[in-house]
Structure formats: C-alpha cells, structure tokens
Amino acid sequence: MSVIVRVAARGEGIADDGRHVALAAPGDTLTEDGAIVPGPHRIIPPCRHYPECGGCQLQHLDDASWSAFITDRIAGALDAQGVRAPIRAPALSPPRTRRRAALHVEPSGRIGFTAERSHQIVDLHECHVLAPELFALVRPLKRLLPTFKAKRRLDVHLTLADQGVDVLVKGVAPEGLAHHDALTAFAQANGVARVAFDDGMGPEVRWEPEPVTIALGGVAVPLPPGAFLQATVEGEAALVAAAREAVQGARIVADLFAGLGTFALSLDARVYAAEGARDAIMALKAAAGRAQRPLFTEHRDLFRRPLTTAELDRFDAIVLDPPRAGAREQVVQLAASKIATIGYISCNPSSFARDAQELCKAGYTLDWVQPVGQFRWSTHVELASRFSRSPA
Ligand SMILES: C[S@@+](CC[C@H](N)C(=O)[O-])C[C@H]1O[C@@H](n2cnc3c(N)ncnc32)[C@H](O)[C@@H]1O
Numbered sequence: 001m002s003v004i005v006r007v008a009a010r011g012e013g014i015a016d017d018g019r020h021v022a023l024a025a026p027g028d029t030l031t032e033d034g035a036i037v038p039g040p041h042r043i044i045p046p047c048r049h050y051p052e053c054g055g056c057q058l059q060h061l062d063d064a065s066w067s068a069f070i071t072d073r074i075a076g077a078l079d080a081q082g083v084r085a086p087i088r089a090p091a092l093s094p095p096r097t098r099r100r101a102a103l104h105v106e107p108s109g110r111i112g113f114t115a116e117r118s119h120q121i122v123d124l125h126e127c128h129v130l131a132p133e134l135f136a137l138v139r140p141l142k143r144l145l146p147t148f149k150a151k152r153r154l155d156v157h158l159t160l161a162d163q164g165v166d167v168l169v170k171g172v173a174p175e176g177l178a179h180h181d182a183l184t185a186f187a188q189a190n191g192v193a194r195v196a197f198d199d200g201m202g203p204e205v206r207w208e209p210e211p212v213t214i215a216l217g218g219v220a221v222p223l224p225p226g227a228f229l230q231a232t233v234e235g236e237a238a239l240v241a242a243a244r245e246a247v248q249g250a251r252i253v254a255d256l257f258a259g260l261g262t263f264a265l266s267l268d269a270r271v272y273a274a275e276g277a278r279d280a281i282m283a284l285k286a287a288a289g290r291a292q293r294p295l296f297t298e299h300r301d302l303f304r305r306p307l308t309t310a311e312l313d314r315f316d317a318i319v320l321d322p323p324r325a326g327a328r329e330q331v332v333q334l335a336a337s338k339i340a341t342i343g344y345i346s347c348n349p350s351s352f353a354r355d356a357q358e359l360c361k362a363g364y365t366l367d368w369v370q371p372v373g374q375f376r377w378s379t380h381v382e383l384a385s386r387f388s389r390s391p392a
Contacts, residue, residue: 004028004039007069009076011057011379023051026065041065046095046128053122055113055129056377063092070371073381077349081357083366085385090371091238093231098129098376099160100229103138104153109146111138111156121153129376133165134158137190141167144186148172148179161212161223164193168225173199174206183207196225213287217265221287224279228259235374235382239345240266242370242384243319246343250316256302256330257322260284261295263345270294272315276301306330309337317341326351328358335362342387349381356387364389 004013004024013024021030027039045051045059058066070090078085104121105111112124127135137158145154150172157168174183174197187195187207195207203225213220214229217240223229230236243263247253255264258273261284273295275281281299288295302322306329312318318339320327324347334342335358342359346352356366364387372382 001032002030004030004036006072007058007061007065009073009379023060025061026068047126049112049122049124049126052115053113053124054116055127057116057379059128059377061377066373066377067092069379070373070381073379074349074352074369074371074383077353078356078366078369081353083353083356083360085356085366085369087369087371090373091234092373093234093376095128095376096135097131097232097234098134098374099131099233100231101130101134101158103141103156103158105141105145105156106153107146107150109142111142111145129378130158131160133160137165137167137192140186140190144182145169145172147182148174157226159214159223159227159229161193161214162220163210163212164191166194166196166212166223166225167192168196168198168203170198173197173204180206194225198226214260216261216287217267219261219265219287219291219293221260221265222283223260224277224283227277227280227283230262231374235372236262238370238372238374239263239321239382239384242372242386243267243343243345246384246386247317247319247341250341252314252316254307254312254315254318256307256318256320257327258284258297259321261288263319263321263343264288264295265293267319269316270296272296272298274298274300274302274307276303302327302330304329306333309333312337312339315339317343319343319345321345322351324348324351326355328355331355331358335359335364340389343384344387345382345384347380347382349383352383352385356385359387362389 002015002017013021025042027041029037041062043062050059067090110121110123112122154171159166194212196203196205212223214223253269255273258264258275264271264273285297367386369385
C-alpha cells in the first residue's frame with residue numbers, strides 16, 4: 001500500500017511511489033486498485049460544489065496540510081534556485097472572508113466560477129470563501145444580468161469597499177430606460193455601493209450614490225472600478241505587518257508596484273510610491289494629499305523603466321510587490337545598488353525564487369519568508385520576505 005506524502009502545485013496528492021492522485025490528502029493511503037483510503041488530514045469538504053467548482057482546489061485538506069502545502073510550494077521554488085531561508089508559519093485567512101472576486105455569468109443567468117477542468121460555469125448556490133456581502137449579490141445578479149440580453153458570457157468583479165459592494169460588469173452595457181430602471185432597482189434593493197459597466201471602452205459608472213473608497217493605513221482612498229486590492233482583510237494585515245517589520249527603522253522608503261497604497265500608507269516613514277496603473281496612483285496621490293501624509297507618487301512603468309541604482313540609493317529601504325511575472329528588471333538595479341534592506345511581497349513563488357537568487361548572488365541574505373494563504377482552499381500562494389546585506 002502506498003501513502004500520499006505531499007500535495008503538488010496543482011493540488012493533486014503525490015504518493016510515496018510517485019503516483020499523482022486527484023483529491024488525495026497527505027496521510028491518505030492507496031489500495032492496489034487505486035482507491036483512496038482517507039487519512040487523518042482529510043476533511044469532508046464543506047461545499048456542495050466541491051470539487052467541480054473552480055473556486056477551490058484543496059477543500060479536502062485540513063488546515064495543517066493546506067499550511068504544509070503553502071510552505072512546500074515556497075520551499076520547493078527556493079530550493080530549485082539554490083536559495084535557503086527560514087520559512088515562518090503561514091498566516092491563513094478564515095472561510096468567508098474573500099472581499100474581491102471575479103465571477104462569470106452566462107446569458108442564461110448561470111453564475112459562478114468556471115469549473116475546475118472545463119469552461120463550464122458551476123451555478124453557485126453556496127460559497128465558503130466569498131465574504132457574505134459578496135455572496136448576497138449572487139442571486140440578485142442572476143436575476144438582473146440576463147435582462148441586458150448579452151450574447152456572450154460576462155465577467156462580474158465584486159469588491160467589498162467601505163460603502164458596500166462595488167460591482168464591475170464586463171462585456172455588456174445597459175441601454176434604454178428599462179435597463180436603467182432594472183439597474184436602479186437592483187442597486188437600491190441590495191444597498192450596492194457602485195455599479196460600473198465595461199463593454200470594451202473602459203469602466204463607465206452607472207450607480208454611485210456616494211464616492212466609493214477603501215480604507216488603507218487609516219486613509220480613505222478613492223477606489224477605481226476593478227482596481228487591485230489584497231484578497232482578504234486578514235491577508236492584507238499579515239502582509240502589511242511583515243512589510244513594516246522588514247523596513248522598520250527606515251526613514252525614507254520606496255514602495256514599488258504600490259497600487260492604491262496598501263503598504264505606502266501603512267509605513268512609519270516618508271514614502272515614494274511608484275505604480276503603473278494611472279487611476280490607482282492618482283487615487284493614492286489624492287488620498288495622501290488630503291490626509292497630509294508624507295508621500296510622493298509617480299506613475300511609472302517599472303518593467304520598462306525600473307528605478308536606477310542612483311535613484312534607489314536615495315532610500316533607506318525598498319518595498320516591492322510586483323505582479324505574477326516578478327520584478328526581473330527592477331531586481332537587476334537593486335542588485336547593483338547600495339540598498340541594505342528590501343521587503344519583497346510576492347504572489348508567485350516561482351518568480352519570487354528567481355528574483356531571490358539574483359539578490360542572493362549580489363550579496364543579500366533572505367532573512368525570512370512569511371507565507372500568506374489569503375485564497376483559502378486554492379493553490380494560490382502569497383508571501384512577504386526580507387532581504388538584507390551590510391551597507392556597501
Ligand atoms: C500585486 S499588485 C500590488 C499592489 C499593492 N502593492 C497592494 O498591495 O495593494 C501589483 C501592482 O503592480 C502594478 N503593475 C503591474 N505591472 C506594472 C508595471 N510594469 N509597472 C508598474 N506597476 C505595475 C499593478 O497595477 C498592481 O497595482
């Protein structure tokens with residue numbers, strides 16, 4: 001009999017004889033004919049849509065093995081690049097805390113995540129990851145959106161803002177009085193904070209009784225429709241605490257790939273924030289100005305125009321939080337700079353490990369990694385970390 005020893009990057013169990021087995025948990029055993037005998041880390045998945053729904057891949061794991069999966073993914077990626085580091089216990093977000101999600105809606109009104117191994121949409125009747133405020137809109141959207149008579153599948157982005165749920169519908173725009181009335185009735189009945197539509201020309205707001213904001217570091221930042229936000233409040237808090245720890249004592253810090261200012265507004269320092277999305281950096285600039293925070297912003301493409309070594313050397317420390325591709329170009333400049341401390345936040349262990357290897361080759365030590373599981377029961381892994389080296 002073979003035993004499942006770990007979980008692979010895509011979520012299947014790996015047995016000690018090398019077999020990959022779908023929906024197997026560490027500690028499960030496999031009979032001769034391949035049947036799974038549940039072990040101590042298997043739980044009964046709470047959701048009726050599991051495993052067909054694409055929202056979750058790991059609902060059959062208890063938190064101990066989900067946590068081990070997250071740690072393994074980071075350790076494996078670093079190991080492949082020859083980088084060693086202490087990896088802390090992952091910070092896991094609880095069920096029903098996801099405050100940002102993209103759902104798909106068919107012309108029939110079927111609404112949900114795409115199925116795990118097909119393009120089908122699994123019609124959501126329950127969800128154990130979405131915040132209740134987001135899930136409460138699923139049925140009303142199912143009734144509303146088919147009235148717009150879209151010919152193809154729509155995407156609906158839901159974000160829990162300070163004023164309630166912000167809804168961005170992509171793929172259709174309401175036309176005429178009947179659509180307008182249906183939209184107003186939906187928004188009023190459900191206390192929606194904003195509804196915007198993007199039919200290919202950029203978001204157009206159709207309902208926003210008061211300006212929509214998101215509180216970051218105690219500052220109400222205007223929230224552009226569809227803007228990036230960390231997936232849970234708990235995940236954001238874990239990442240912010242790690243970033244603050246990484247650059248503590250620094251008086252002037254650069255926050256690269258700053259978004260709306262999740263880190264920039266939470267650091268006890270003068271901050272320069274650079275970001276490629278114009279609406280996000282404009283929102284951060286306006287909010288910081290109103291709150292009289294010591295913050296300087298720049299709209300800048302950091303892939304094409306990373307901060308040069310001369311620019312970097314003006315700061316005591318750097319925080320960077322790039323998209324999934326990582327920050328290859330910026331890391332080349334960091335490696336050649338005099339910067340002693342870097343807080344690196346990542347949503348992709350592979351690109352992080354590649355960049356970590358470059359930094360370690362340049363004399364940095366990866367002091368610690370703080371894993372963060374804010375996409376509960378999914379294979380998506382995030383982390384914060386600190387690199388340091390003696391000042392040159
Ligand atoms: C993972 S998000 C982090 C945002 C922010 N640090 C936060 O925690 O909310 C990555 C950010 O990088 C920005 N970005 C993507 N490509 C970029 C580029 N080439 N130059 C500058 N910023 C970019 C995105 O717009 C996004 O805001």
